[in-house]
Amino acid sequence: MSEWTTVTKTSKIKEGRGKSFTVNGRRIAILNENGKFCAVDNTCPHAMGSLGRGRIRNGTVVCPVHGYTYNTETGECLTDPRLRIRTYPVMVEDEEIRILTDPI
Numbered sequence: 001m002s003e004w005t006t007v008t009k010t011s012k013i014k015e016g017r018g019k020s021f022t023v024n025g026r027r028i029a030i031l032n033e034n035g036k037f038c039a040v041d042n043t044c045p046h047a048m049g050s051l052g053r054g055r056i057r058n059g060t061v062v063c064p065v066h067g068y069t070y071n072t073e074t075g076e077c078l079t080d081p082r083l084r085i086r087t088y089p090v091m092v093e094d095e096e097i098r099i100l101t102d103p104i
């Protein structure tokens, strides 16, 4: 069953950056684009790069390993349409970032 889990505080993730966390057994990257937070699978399906270390711009995250680019809202890979990452609903309340996940 899906549940909202508090992951971190907004001040812990700088603008244009991301950070990875383990939430309910999943590796998830929380990304900050101009103060808007989103959550995606941390592991790039191309070759396991960490998307939490990627650059965030124009609604995308760029994998730091080979540069594959993913839409942070839909999870689609713009570099290789066969690849996709999962995205998760995010809620910010009292400067805490919560995401909705189901356990593995």
Ligand code: FES
Residues within 6 Å of the ligand: 044, 045, 046, 047, 048, 049, 063, 064, 065, 066, 067, 068
């Ligand atoms: S591992 Fe992410 S682009 Fe290759």
